[in-house]
Amino acid sequence: MTGNPFAEESKRTAAWLWQVFTGVGLVILVGLHLVANHFVAKGGLRDFAEVVAYLRNPVILLLELLFLLCVTTHALLGVRAIFLDLGISERTERRLDLVLKIVGVLTVAYGLGMTFIVIR
Amino acid sequence: MANRDYRKVSRAGLWLDVRRRRLGMWAYTINRITGVGLVIYLYLHLGVLSLLTRGQSSWDSFVALARSPFYLALDVILLAGVLLHGLNGLRIGLTGFGIGVRAQKTLFIVLTIVSAIALGVAALKIFRL
Numbered sequence: 594m595t596g597n598p599f600a601e602e603s604k605r606t607a608a609w610l611w612q613v614f615t616g617v618g619l620v621i622l623v624g625l626h627l628v629a630n631h632f633v634a635k636g637g638l639r640d641f642a643e644v645v646a647y648l649r650n651p652v653i654l655l656l657e658l659l660f661l662l663c664v665t666t667h668a669l670l671g672v673r674a675i676f677l678d679l680g681i682s683e684r685t686e687r688r689l690d691l692v693l694k695i696v697g698v699l700t701v702a703y704g705l706g707m708t709f710i711v712i713r
Numbered sequence: 714m715a716n717r718d719y720r721k722v723s724r725a726g727l728w729l730d731v732r733r734r735r736l737g738m739w740a741y742t743i744n745r746i747t748g749v750g751l752v753i754y755l756y757l758h759l760g761v762l763s764l765l766t767r768g769q770s771s772w773d774s775f776v777a778l779a780r781s782p783f784y785l786a787l788d789v790i791l792l793a794g795v796l797l798h799g800l801n802g803l804r805i806g807l808t809g810f811g812i813g814v815r816a817q818k819t820l821f822i823v824l825t826i827v828s829a830i831a832l833g834v835a836a837l838k839i840f841r842l
Contacts, residue, residue, distance in 0.1 A: 609809065613805075613806040613809060613810075616799075616802045616803070616806060617803070617806060619799065620799050620800075620802075620803060623795060623799065627792075627795075631788070631839075632835075632838060636776075636780055637779075637780060637785070637788075637839065638776045638779055638780065639776075640769075640772070640773050640776055641765070641768070641769040641772040641773050642769070644765060644772065664755060665755075668748075668751070668752045668755050671748045671752060672752060675745065675748075675749070678745075700756075700759070703759065704759060707759075707762060707763060707765065707766055710765075710766045711765045711766060
């Protein structure tokens with residue numbers, strides 16, 4: 594173990610690069626999401642009618658869906674990195690990858706479904 | 714996949730071991746703990762957003778509850794996690810590409826101070842002080 598574990602961790606694997614790219618995207622998208630939904634909105638939160646109007650704006654909808662995609666990918670890659678910290682076997686790692694892919698697809702599908710129910 | 718060896722076991726075990734801890738290890742632990750918290754929050758948030766599909770009264774009742782001081786305090790805690798994880802994450806990304814490696818301790822300290830200032834300003838805004 595070195596003084597800085599990130600020195601060991603920051604190998605440029607595809608997963609690590611996705612983690613970084615989605616992370617950079619999230620810094621921007623989380624900022625926009627928080628400002629738009631909690632700092633600009635009256636009282637810190639939008640009421641139902643305001644949420645529907647907000648999501649019916651195509652630019653906002655695109656940004657929120659991009660946010661969902663980035664945050665899900667980033668979160669599940671983070672969960673994967675933590676499991677790898679536990680020293681799992683290659684077989685377990687393959688199973689974990691499959692489970693996380695399924696969870697990721699279900700999460701995005703749930704978010705998309707919910708969004709379209711709200712704005713229809 | 715990189716790093717599949719015995720060191721991972723000790724790495725995970727060292728998350729909460731505060732003995733002889735260097736700054737890099739604190740940064741690592743903060744990033745892991747805030748990351749776990751944010752993943753849990755993400756799924757709670759998605760669960761709460763399902764209230765929108767139940768119509769106006771469900772959502773607006775929740776909004777009234779979420780404007781209470783207790784929920785606002787939870788928002789401040791959430792924002793602290795987002796800021797620490799996000800800004801520390803940027804440092805990790807930069808150093809992973811070989812940028813600012815020698816200055817990473819300074820970067821960590823500066824970004825933590827930036828997080829604290831941003832959190833202070835946001836908390837004032839959240840509580841409308």
